[in-house]
Amino acid sequence: MNEFSNLTNKSGKRKDWYSLDFVKVFCNVINPNEFYFKNKDFIKAYKDAYLKLELKDRLKHIAKLIDQFIQKDHKTKIKILKALLNEELIEEQGMFDHGYHLYPVSQWIEKNFDSDVTENLRFIEEITKRFTGEWAIRPIANSFEGLVLKQAKLWAKSDNFHLRRLSSEGLRPKLPWGTSIAWVTENPKKIMPIYNILRNDKSLYVRRSVANSLGDIIKVDEELAFKTLNSWLLKKHTKENLWVIRHAIRYPLKHKVPKYLKMQEELIKHRSRFK
Numbered sequence: 001m002n003e004f005s006n007l008t009n010k011s012g013k014r015k016d017w018y019s020l021d022f023v024k025v026f027c028n029v030i031n032p033n034e035f036y037f038k039n040k041d042f043i044k045a046y047k048d049a050y051l052k053l054e055l056k057d058r059l060k061h062i063a064k065l066i067d068q069f070i071q072k073d074h075k076t077k078i079k080i081l082k083a084l085l086n087e088e089l090i091e092e093q094g095m096f097d098h099g100y101h102l103y104p105v106s107q108w109i110e111k112n113f114d115s116d117v118t119e120n121l122r123f124i125e126e127i128t129k130r131f132t133g134e135w136a137i138r139p140i141a142n143s144f145e146g147l148v149l150k151q152a153k154l155w156a157k158s159d160n161f162h163l164r165r166l167s168s169e170g171l172r173p174k175l176p177w178g179t180s181i182a183w184v185t186e187n188p189k190k191i192m193p194i195y196n197i198l199r200n201d202k203s204l205y206v207r208r209s210v211a212n213s214l215g216d217i218i219k220v221d222e223e224l225a226f227k228t229l230n231s232w233l234l235k236k237h238t239k240e241n242l243w244v245i246r247h248a249i250r251y252p253l254k255h256k257v258p259k260y261l262k263m264q265e266e267l268i269k270h271r272s273r274f275k
Contacts, residue, residue: 002086003029004101015055017100018062020047026062026101030083037069045069056177062104063111074115078123081105088129089162092205099131106136110179113139121151128166137170138179145183149190156194161203167194168209173216188217189224199232200240207240211247218251226259233263237270246271 003025009016023046027039045065050058070077084105089098106127109120117140124133141148148171155167169175171191173184184191191213198210218225229245246267252260 002098002101013055015053015058018050018055018058018104020050022101023047023050023062026084026104030080036072036080042069056107059104059107060111063108066104066108067112074112075119078116078119081108082123082126085126086130092161092203099127102127102131106131106133109133109136110139114143117144117147121147124166125155125163128162129160132162132169133166134169134172134175135178137166138175138181141171141181141184142179145190152191152194153197156197161201161206164198164201164203165206165209168198168206168213172209172213173220175216185220188221192224192228195228199244200238202240207244208247211244214244214248215251218248229263233266233270237273239271242267242271 004022007017007019007021007025009019020043023043024039027042031037031039031042042065045068046061049061053061066077066081070080072080084102086099086101109124109127113120113136120136120140124136127133127136137148152167152171155163158164158167171181171184171194172178173181173188195210195213198206201207201210214225214229217228225248229248232241232245235241245263249260249263253264
């Protein structure tokens with residue numbers, strides 16, 4: 001249980017988790033002794049604007065207020081914000097149930113993505129174990145391709161399935177709500193080694209991300225996606241990998257693309273061995 005557990009959201013709209021009561025708790029957690037700022041001033045600055053704002057703009061506003069009210073260097077701000085880190089998620093799902101209070105922090109990293117990249121990546125790791133870093137990583141990836149690609153390959157081999165999922169989800173070509181990553185869209189071949197690592201992952205949470213990522217790649221580089229999926233069909237089969245292929249090709253199957261219909265036939269043939 002954390003300090004945010006008692007908050008309620010009567011409307012059910014995601015934006016309404018980020019209410020005035022939320023900001024009061026947020027301030028009390030990161031600034032319990034009012035050492036860095038007067039909590040009432042932070043709360044008033046949010047109160048004056050939030051009702052007219054939708055979800056993303058509420059998150060951006062909180063991120064802006066963090067920088068406005070905490071007059072410290074980036075590394076110190078991270079140290080202060082780490083007070084928000086609750087217990088690590090042991091479930092595959094549930095990031096919005098248990099870690100939604102970290103979404104404004106994720107937005108803050110997006111805003112300050114180039115301030116201290118090494119510290120940001122470390123903080124994204126910790127956030128991901130409790131919420132998700134899939135949006136926070138993308139502006140960093142755009143400007144620091146080699147560094148993020150190297151880190152993502154390490155995450156793909158992590159014992160923590162949330163980090164393995166991050167290596168896939170964070171670099172998806174068409175991630176919902178995510179900043180576009182130019183080099184991924186232009187040359188998705190660069191991220192294929194990650195999916196080759198994760199295609200047999202035991203975690204459904206990770207495999208679903210891999211399948212969605214390959215589904216994205218079908219839309220931006222169909223030839224690469226088909227070649228990759230077909231090569232996976234020719235390798236040693238696992239029920240996990242066959243599941244990924246089946247879910248990755250849902251879009252072309254819906255449109256009855258002949259070569260994917262043929263791929264589906266091969267899938268059915270191989271899957272029968274795992275029943």
